[in-house]
Amino acid sequence: MQKIAVYQPKVSRKAYGFKIISTIIxxxxxxxxxxxxxxxAQFELEKRTVVRLGETSGMTVSFVILVTSALLIDRDFRRLxxxxxxxxxxxxxxFYTLMGWRIFGNDIPWIRMDLLTFLWPIGGLALFRIIVQSYRPKVQLMALIAVPTLYIYYAISLQAERMNVLSTAGLTARIIDNSAYHYSGLLLPLTGIALGVLCRQGWLLRILILGLVAIHLYSLGFIGATRSIVLCILTVLVFSSFGLSYTISEGVLTSKSSLRKPKQFTYLLLIVSIFILSITVFVEFQQMFISFFQNSLIFDRFFDSQNYNSQRNSELRIEEAIDGIKYFQDILEIxxxxxxxxxxxxxxxYEINAFHIGVLTFLLKGGIIMFSCVVFTLYIKLPLLFIKSVVKPHRLDYLKRTALLTVLPGVFGWAVLLLLSGGYSPFNFLGVGFAFGTYSHIRKHGLGIFFE
Incomplete structure (x- = not known):
């Protein structure tokens, strides 16, 4: 029987009231x-309200409510x-706001958009702290993943229906809704965290979270035929499997593989048996499925070297990066x-404020200094810490190792997105702030709160 150390704030009438208030918030x-x-989402793309995502009043009001509430009711948020x-x-x-405003004279609407984007990590941290203070945090975590996932499917399906291609979506027609991709970027860090904690709590939660991941992948990976989304989700799933392969005791991951446990090994044998049975008994269905997948747009975009649209999209991103870098005028700007x-x-x-190869956006906003910090952290320091957590588990504190193996898979998904397509938006930065809050909490208290 696994022992889970459940983290709970001091229980009192006042604390219980805070839980209810936090849940409502x-x-x-x-x-x-x-x-x-x-x-x-109910309207045609060209008929929708012409308001930039980062400037929507809903996001601004939500940010103010979250940060103000967290400041008032959560000590750890104030400490951080x-x-x-x-x-x-x-x-x-x-500093970079004043630089853009006073030195380079950047337009106020663009400054406001970037400022809100860079402030949303604080909003993401506040959102996590509000969940910590809420009643049954794992329910709120599931809701935070379910609502954006259902929106993605809802928006993509409505767009396919408007185009009268619902039956051929993903096969002959690629369905794109830009707002859905912003939510996808938010889901990457959240999914990694949810896989690390909710997949340990019975088959119902496993089915729910994996089902939401499947909907996300189907909506944007298959119907949207977006290669970057497929690669990002696969990245999260692969790295999450490392953390899930270890047993948990007293709210932290041990260095023992869960596959050695008879119960877990039985589950693995059952899954393998079902897979082999499906191959031998349902060969015709399998061949039909393979044929169906091979005729899909996402298959062509991955494996057809003659696919013009895929090649052109890649070329345009490279050309955009080259032109954007050429736009720097002197060494100070670089x-x-x-x-x-x-x-x-x-x-x-037209004017844009972010590269499609998203990591270069940090070069545009903060030069070599900011770009180097981001690249070193995301692509050198964090991967090395993750490798150390797996290869040399006893070299790290158990709480820190648990936090790394739980949070980093989702962060790696965002890191891959930055290299391929986008990753720079308020929703993406919200997810990063949420991941930082989760890491800080697990680093101090372990996984217990998600097992309440």
Whole structure:
């Protein structure tokens, strides 16, 4: 029997009241974050409200509610925000805001959009702390994943229906809804965390979370035929499997493989047996499925070297990156960037504030300094820590190792997205802030809160 150390704030009438209030705040914030998109999804893309995602009033109000509430009712949020890390981050954001405004004279609407994007990690941290204080945190975590996932399917399905290609979506017609991709970026860190904790709590939660991942993958990977989404989700699943392969005791991951346990080994044998049976008994169905997949657009985009659209999209992103880098005029801009609100003329004929190869956006905003910090952290430091957690588990504190193996798979999904397509939006940064809050909590308390 696994022993789980359940983290609970001091139980009192006041604390219980905070739990109820926090739960209400969470659902109000979630409604504000998603309501306008659910409403706009019912209309044609060109008929939707012409408001940039980062400037929507719903997101702004939600941010204010979350941060204000967390400041008032959560001590750990105040400690993190007013600690060295929080003060340093806010100072950096203020510095690059002033640089973009006073030195480079960037337009105020673009500055406001970038500022909200860079502030949303604080909102994501506040959102996690509100969930910690809420009643049954794992229910709120599931809701936070379920609502964006259902929106993605809802928006993509409505768009396919409007185009009268519902039956051939993903086969002959690629369905795209830009708002769905923002939610996809949010889901990557959340999915990694949920896989690490909810998949340990019975078959019902496993089926629910894996079902939501399947809907996400089907909606944007198959119907949307988006290669980057497929690769990002697979990245999260693969790295999450490392953490799930270890047993849990007293709220932390041990160095013992769960596959050695008779019960887990029985489950594995059952799954393998079903898989082999499906191959031998349902050969015709399997061949039909393979044929169906091979005729899909996502298969062509991955494996057809003659696919013009795929090649052209890749070429355009490279050309955009080259043109954007050429836009730097002197060494000062290269080193420090052009601050928040900086834009450049896209090869598509209009101003944009972020590269499709998203990691280069940090070069545009913060120069070599910010770009180097992001690249070193995401692609060198964190992978090395993850490898150390797996290869040399006894070299790390158990709580820290548990936090790394639980949170990093989702962060790696975002890191892959930054290299391939996008990753720079308020929703993406919300997910990053949520991941940081989760890491900080597990690093101190373990996984217990998700087992309440």
């Amino acid at each position: 969470f659902y109000i914030s979630l409604l504000l974050l998603t309501f306008s998109d659910f409403l706009n 925000l007013l600690g060295k890390t929080g003060i340093f981050y806010v100072a950096v954001v203020i 080193v420090f960037g052009k601050g928040l609100g900086s834009t450049f003329p896209s090869i598509l004929g």
